[in-house]
Amino acid sequence: MTKELLKGNVAIAEAALRAGLEAYFGYPITPQTELLEHLSKRMVELGRVFLQAESEVAAINMVYGAACSGVRTMTSSSSPGFSLMQEGLSYIAGSDLPCVVVDVMRGGPGLGNIMPSQGDYFQVTRSAGHGDFRPIVLAPASVQEAIDFTVLAFDLADKYRHLVVIAADGLIGQMMEPAELPEMRPSSRSAPDYALTGAKGRPPRAITSLHMAAEEEEAFNIKIQQRLGVIRSLEQRWFEYKVDDALLLVIGYGTAGRIAYTAVESARSKGLKVGLLRPQTLYPFPEDRISELADQIEGVLVVEMNAGQMVEDVRLAVGGQAPISFYGRMGGVVPMPDEVLSNIEAAYERISARYLVE
Amino acid sequence: MDSKDSLVCGIEGMELVYGRPQSLTEMHTHYCPGCTHGIAHRLVAEALDELGLREQTILVAPVGCSVFIYEYINADSCEAPHGRAPAMATGIKRTQPNKTVITYQGDGDLVSIGASEIFHAAARGEHITVFFVNNAIYGMTGGQMAPTSLPGQHTSSSLDGRSTERTGFPIRMSEVLAQLDGSAYIVRRSLHDVTNIRKAKKSILTALKVQQAGLGFSMVELLSTCPTNWGISPEQALTWVKDNMLPFYPVGDYKVTEAVKGL
Incomplete structure (x- = not known):
């Protein structure tokens, strides 16, 4: 074919x-x-x-x-x-x-x-x-x-x-x-x-x-x-990209996940240790993998085309092991990769600031 | 299949002339004394027996008093959401066009919440058969006003009698569906006396034959009783059908296409 x-x-x-x-x-x-x-x-x-x-x-x-x-x-x-x-x-x-x-x-x-x-x-x-x-x-x-x-x-x-x-x-x-x-x-x-x-x-x-x-x-x-x-x-299914050494994990699904992928690529080209997890099954939610990654990462950014719905499942999976921030657009607005990138950079900065304090 | 074959009379020299149709299960029904659902069930079961259809029938049950009909009719069956039986029957018939697909629905189910589904099933000429039991009240929920309740009729949600000013007018669904080109056979019968019961039986047979012959949508409306929620005795309920329902809902043939006449 x-x-x-x-x-x-x-x-x-x-x-x-x-x-x-x-x-x-x-x-x-x-x-x-x-x-x-x-x-x-x-x-x-x-x-x-x-x-x-x-x-x-x-x-x-x-x-x-x-x-x-x-x-x-x-x-x-x-x-x-x-x-x-x-x-x-x-x-x-x-x-x-x-x-x-x-x-x-x-x-x-x-x-x-x-x-x-x-x-x-x-x-x-x-x-x-x-x-x-x-x-x-x-x-x-x-x-x-x-x-x-x-x-x-x-x-x-x-x-x-x-x-x-x-x-x-x-x-x-x-x-x-x-x-x-x-x-x-x-x-x-x-x-x-x-x-x-x-x-x-x-x-x-x-x-x-x-x-x-x-x-x-x-x-x-x-x-x-x-x-x-x-x-x-x-049946938990997901796609992941550059998570092995990631300090910040970006999570998004569907179109938002795809845009997040582009933003993660840009962040990597700037030297930021950012990875992507894109749930392919929303139920069952890939909670096992996210929970596992939560041990290694320092922060999570959730990107959705809504007011923040999947972010609740992410919170349950992360279980307080890392701070979670959210970026969403509503009403049919599709976020642009640079919007997501600036949110990645902001989240990454918070992680770095914590490192400096520690 | 002859219903007599399924039962043993047990008395030498005596011929069994009346027994339980094979299409009825042994289960005792939950209906109130004097309710005509039992008669309607029996007529449908006899017709399935007489036409040899039991083993190829799929029955769609409604929500309402007859929700448990799938426990009483000895055939494959399913139970639809309130009013949606014609849509569910459509899904079954379209995927198994050689089977006999019937729905059995009350007046709340068919005329109120399911008005859209019955209307469009009839308009499409779905090859299904509908048995519509009209007793002018919501039975299962305890006697509220139905879209078929008569003007002035006392119910638990029209305590002073149905006001047409406030609640509009009863719907005569057989007359409505007869207007649609997709319907082939639409009749109203009554279960209040033996003569009318016999006529109802004949129409149930015809409606099933219409489906077998692929002539279009068929429906038999059956005027029925609800002594419990009408607040009268079973005997008075039969009289109530005759005196009050028949003038408003005349029995008759509302749609019989030429093809159906030729059956």
Whole structure:
């Protein structure tokens, strides 16, 4: 395969169907609409299910139905639409069903705007609607990662029978860059043993998120938490750059992580001992590696396109071992590398000042 | 499959002429005395038996009193968020077009919170069958006003009787959905006496045949009772349907396409 010039949204769509997407339901919303448009053409060409729903509420419940059929299914949206899906996500979580949801995040709160944002971090990582649940959340920082994580998302969803969210910001969805698509997978997947296919020659199956007895509901919750424990121990993913001798660790994900990379490169060229850690999974958060690095570093700078959401996870992982500073832009403003660099320099200066005192 | 085959009469020389349909489980229902959900469940189960559909049926349960229907109907089933059963059924039917996909929804579920989902499923002509149980009240939450509650009807959230000035007017959903080009078969029946129950059964069979033949969206509305929350006896409740609901919600065929007539 060779690289092609691909738009992020189109790349995710094409990667999804090559990973075996059998049923897509969605609703137009900027900045993810090209994803829906691409699938409207390709899924029909391939004789698979594409349906433009009447709302995001309906779309996620169609996904819920298709997941009951046992097929690989997906929807995509952007922040306000993702908010509307919370009800369906909670039911899917409460039914142990796998599916993939793409959130191409935009500025908020409210209608906000259509500019790139990471303001949904809490919403995507903390729960799936009401109740105790955490989806697996993948955060691509390039079109290539968007492709790779889309394929990974379906595999993780099936492996754990778990909800997987791809949290891309509007920049990842809208930008074009060269990337390589995977080969088309053969769609020979047989219906899983929980699928509702008609009770022919077997007892009926029921898929429900309803457990009337508190103890029964608690037992179900314990099962979820045990699964999340396995996910936390096996699925933490991150990218790191020049952390070995770093005194300052910069942490950012998605577009903010990519901009931070450029800023870290500039800082290194100025002789500053700065490294980068870019979480690729927002849940499970790469807390083990950050905790390990916290022993060695003298300070942390967190960069996000929001008011400071992931920084809370960083604080938990660092556990007070190093001072943490934050730089964020909100409302769809994308920080420039030199803004991040000046924050790196300021944080580095504080570290050096401490050294001098000591 | 004949329901008689599944049961042994046990008395020599006696023929079993009436038994539990195979599509009903042995579970005792949780419904109040005099509630017609039990009749509606039985009619659906008999129809699935008679058409041999049980083993290819996927039932989508609602939120409301009939939330546990998946424990009573002996078929594959799932339980949708409140009002979303038609969307969930769409996801199932689109991915398994050869299966029989049915939803069973009350009036709060279908007419209020799920108005959008039922409307668009009908407009798309989804090949699903909807059983719509209308008893003009929210039963499970304890008798609040429904979008189908009659003008002047006393409920726990309209204590002085439903005021159309304050709360608007009841919605006749069969008439509404019949206007959509995607609907193929929309009828209203009642469960308040034997004659009407028999008519309801026939329509349930027709609605399922519409789906089997791929003719479009089908729905049977069933006027039903809620003696507990209406605050009257089971017998009075049947009379209440006849005297109060039938004039406002006339039974009848609201949409029967030419293709359906030819079944």
